[in-house]
Amino acid sequence: MKGSTPTAAPRAQEKRRQAVSLIGIVLLLFGALIPSTASANPQVEIQSVARPDRVVVGQRLTFEIRVDVAGGRIDRVELPSLDGFTILGHQKSSPVRFQFGLRGRSNVEASEIHTFTLRADRAGTMRIAAPKAVVEGAHYEGTPVEIEVAPDPSRAAPPIMPSPTAPSDGGADATRGPTGITDPDALFDARVFLRTTIDRDEVFIGDQLTYTIELYTRVNGSPRFSTEPGLDGFWLHELIDIDQPTEERREIVRGVPFRVYTLRRIAAFPLRTGELSIEPPTLQMSLSSAFGLSRGETLERRGQKLSVRVKPLPDRVPSDALVGEFTLRAQVDRERIKVGEALTYTVILEGRGNLSDLDLPLPDLPGLRVLAPERNLTLTRRGGKVHSRLETRFLIIAEEPGQPLLPALRLPVFNPETERFDSLTTRTIQLDIRDESGASVPSAPPQSASSPDSPESISPEAARLGSFRLRSDLRMSRRSFPEQPLFLVALAIPPLAFAGALFGRWWRRRRGEERELRARQRRHEQLLALARERRKGSDAAGLYAAIGAAIHAALDGILGENTRGMTRRELDDALRERGLPSDLISRLIEELEGLDFARFSQSSTAEDEMDRALSRAESLLDRIDDFKQRGSQ
Amino acid sequence: MRAAARSFRVVALFAVLGSIGLGFARPTSADAGLRAIEQRAHQAIRAGDYESAIAAFEDLERAGVADPNIYYDRALAHLRLNELGKAIVWLERARFLAPFDAEIQSALAQTTSLLREERENENHGEPLYSPESFLTSTTALIGKDLLGALALFFELVCFISVFLLISSQNERLRIALGLVSSFSFILFLAMLVGIGARLEWFSEGNRAVLVAKEAVLRAGPDEAAEGRRIIREGDRFLVIGERRGFYEVRLPDADRGFLERDSLLILRPKRTD
Known part of the structure; x- marks a missing residue:
């Protein structure tokens, strides 16, 4: 036993050290899991920016108010008056991000961004007041913005003569086929080449054209666009997330196997008619070895120049018609309100096509004050096509009692696939606005001959999805004519009469x-x-x-x-x-x-x-x- | 003899036309009792009491009233109560009685759209829908009475032209009569098939709509039977039989099972049109 004493002491020390370490780790974890009781004040930042801040009368500008809060929630943002400007569009987004940290401390980062599209109405130095935000009950204020609005020079200056059209630089690339599909054989390069294609040579203005850039390669490397494709005259939307790795496929060109990557696929909506050319992109590719090491060599490849003929809409179609296939609907959050209260009138337009430039107007409505609409546009990709959803919310404040009508909105739509022109219409909505005493004065003159059963006396709620008819002939249930035995009898009469007539003819002949x-x-x-x-x-x-x-x-x-x-x-x-x-x-x-x-x-x-x-x-x-x-x- | 044959034809023609006239004769009795029930329904609607209005409409239905306006108002009352399935059933029935009524068609389309929207919001996918056959949809805008009258008309034209074709010696007239008889026979057959489609002669069962918010499609006609899937309000399917208080149904995706009787309504029950 004695012989074992010298080795027992270091072992005990070792065990003590391990125990202390274990306790330390447990305490650390315990401490991390204890919820923090201290509450830090939220950090609030309010920014307001006008781009550009120097404009001329009639010019558009973007005004953005951004409220960023860390460690708290935004109760509301008080927007400043925008006198001197016409609000052409308003978009609001409210991203919120949660972060969970040690000691059970969750960090909330909230933002509210209001983006206005404005048009300057009058010249001068326009001062937009500071926006205010209420965060966790506390008030915060940003800084005001000044915008210089110069008079419109075009009104004073003589009209500018149009410059002669620049000569064509040779038109489309010779390697392009008749339908905009570039033959890869014609572009062949033994190591790497770019192929740019469009799905059609000819489109209607406003219709989607799909532009694709494909990389054909047999070597490893990092591709990078040194020149983006020139798509002037188009409104663009990426159909492929460029941050995501592209799918690879194999294709054999002139007997040589290539790896093919679709680098870009862009939905391009032409904004003007005529022949539009798409300038080719240039791609640089730094070559690397099979193990990812740089080889120091950089290849540069250029795509093909393409051209598209953009047709105007047919004669019978209004020039402001939407191009695509859409549905339109409108709704109010309530139809019966009191004077001074507000309701939200929401118009939802969605479908295949581009709605980025559409602003839905609402005419002046007597007895109602319509505030600037909130416009929310969502774009999604479905089957290679851009689908838009434009939700426009009008805040309407009742100023007088009555039963005003929210008129039906009518939008012309041209479907380029069927080449059919149609009109989308929302339903008319009747409101019931009452004063403090609860009385509602009908805006339409009362009908003297109206009976108590007439649908006019029904509450506006009944107007939702049609009005009650409240009249009938009290028609009784009956079998329809084809369900009655008489129908079969009537059905049998012609063939029987025919047979009888034939028999009569035969009988007469025999008698003769x-x-x-x-x-x-x-x-x-x-x-x-x-x-x-x-x-x-x-x-x-x-x-x-x-x-x-x-x-x-x-x-x-x-x-x-x-x-x-x-x-x-x-x-x-x-x-x-x-x-x-x-x-x-x-x-x-x-x-x-x-x-x-x-x-x-x-x-x-x-x-x-x-x-x-x-x-x-x-x-x-x-x-x-x-x-x-x-x-x- | 010729005079006798002519008079025979005239009698036959009048017999057919008379039978058509009798078929079109509409009994439109509206006694004071029914009017009183109707007034009760209208007053309830004005007061916003849609449950009472529907109860009054049910009384009218039991009394044998089958009026498109009553059906339409009843559908709107169900809509106010957010009973989309029942609203669809009554709008379909109203449309069956008044196929040219644009307001009914519009309300049906909007209600269907509302149902889809509601489904979408609840992430329940598209409602089950068994599309109408080509014949049904093409003849949907023609009333059954009119289809019957047209069938008789074309049948009459067909037989008369064939008879004249046999009797005539004039070659041009015979060619014309041959064309008329052929076309009228085709149209006669088309009308008959249209009537068959409208009366669901060729259908495997009766079209129905689920009116309960949701129901379990069971493997057998028993509450303890295994549940196969959930069917939701507004789903459309065919009722192909009835057993022990359960309807045997076939869904548009060919799935079959049993649903409780009260959970659905047949679109066109017998003797209600």
Whole structure:
């Protein structure tokens, strides 16, 4: 045991040191986690800047008020009067940032930025009062701003003659195809090259054109634009976040594989018509080795110059029409207010297209005071297209009791894809402004014939999404005509009538045929009776002629045609075709031949011969009648 | 005989026209009792008491009133109470009765837009919507009575022209009659198909709208059945059956299930038009 004593002391010291260190760390952490009770005063900074601060009358300028607060929240910002200027636009943004530090101390950084687009109305030194801010209940004040507004020189000076147009520098790049797509083959460089493209050669003014810069490279390096593309005459919006790494794809040009990066994709909205050229960008690329080490060599590449034909809007479209596809709606936060109170009238316009320069006007409204609108524009990218959302808030103060109407806003819109022109309209909103006693004086003259049921007596709240009708015919539920059995009956009548008419036609034809048959039958019976009379009168020639006529009449009835003109052979064929028995046909033909002979023979005048001829004819005609009856059955 | 055939045709024509006339005859009875209920509804609207107004409208509905103006006012009353699903149902019913009424169409479009906006604000995505068939949408602006009358008219023209075609010997007239009969037959068929589309003859079920704020689509007709998904107010689907107090429904994305009866309204219930 003793032998172990010399080593025990350093080990105990070591353990003590470890324990002290552990306690120290725990205390430190504990201390860090204890919430701070001390509250520091917020740091407030108020800035107001006019850019430019020297303008001429009628010129636009931007006036910005910025309130930055660290360690507190902004209760409100009191904006100064902007007399001497017309407010063309107002944007407000309020970013807030939270930071969590040690000792549970959270640091709040809040800002409120008001950006006014102003137009100078009169000359002189304009002093804009200091903006004020209330932060955590305490008042802070910025500094005033002075703006020098000079008279408009164009009113005094003679008009400036337009300078002659500069000659063209050769137009678009020769490597460009007919649709603005540059062929990479034509730009080929074995190491690196730039390709600039536009999605169309021809656009309407205000319509989106997409301009793309692509880098084709086989070497490693850091690209940097030494010259930005010249897009004068366009309003631009980046479609790719340039701070984010670009996607890489592979493409083979002239059999050589390249890595392709889309460096820029820009939505460009032409602001004027005519031929607009896009100057090429220049890119410098510092080459590096595979391990990221610099090789000291810098390559410079230039893109292609492009040109676009910007068409004016069609004749029927107003020049101030929005270009794109938008929806418009308007709403108020309340419709019933008292005199002196304010309401917010919000107009939201959104859709595909550019709304950066749009300021929605609101006309003077009697009994209402409309303050400068607050304009909030948000741009997003959807499917390679710029979508804008412009929210304009008008603060309206009621000054007189009544029921004024907020008129419908109407905006012309031209859709370049369909080339259709349309108008967007908001709904009309009726307000109900009452005085302190609660009375509302209608602004429109009262209708003398108005009944108590008339919609005019309904509160303005009912005007939201239409007004109640409060009238009806009290029409009762019923089956519609096609659902009634009568419809099916009516539907059946035409085909039944049609079928009936067809049946009638067939019946009439059949009856006619029967009548004709009977007439023919009567005819040969008459002729046979005539033959009998001739026999009684011993008129042999008349007898044989009548017998022949009776047989022919009977055959006519069977065949439906005159048989007198037929040869014996034709008659034989026709009767066989009709289906008469062969023996009957033979006997008929023999009889007809015998009758022809008998008329000129002396022997045929004998009494018994005439009786036999009559008897044979009667027998033949009976058989023909039998055949007819069987056929008709 | 010719005179008899002519008189037969005239009788047939009058029979068809008479039946059309009978079909168009509208019973418009408005007795004092119904007027009193209507007045009650209007007074409630003026007073801003939309629940009472809807109760009065329900009384009118039970009494068999099917008037587009009443339906429209009822839809607006539901709108005031933020019952968008019911408002859509009553606007659709009003539109069915008065397809040319621009105000009803506008209110329906705005209500649908409001519903989408509300959905968007609540991050619930687009409402389910089963689009109308091509036939339904093309015949939506034509009343069923008119469709029926047109069907009969074209049928009559078709058969008369075919009959004359058979009877006539004049070649030019026969060509003209052949064209007339062909076109009138096509139009007759189109009207019939249009009527079928309007009356949902070809539909698998009845179109319906969810009127509850939300409902659970269940696997079976039982409250204890497994819930498949949430259906929200304003969603549209087809009711294809009914079992034990539940409607069997088919959603536009082909999902099927059961919903409680009270949670939905069928757009065009029988005998309400």
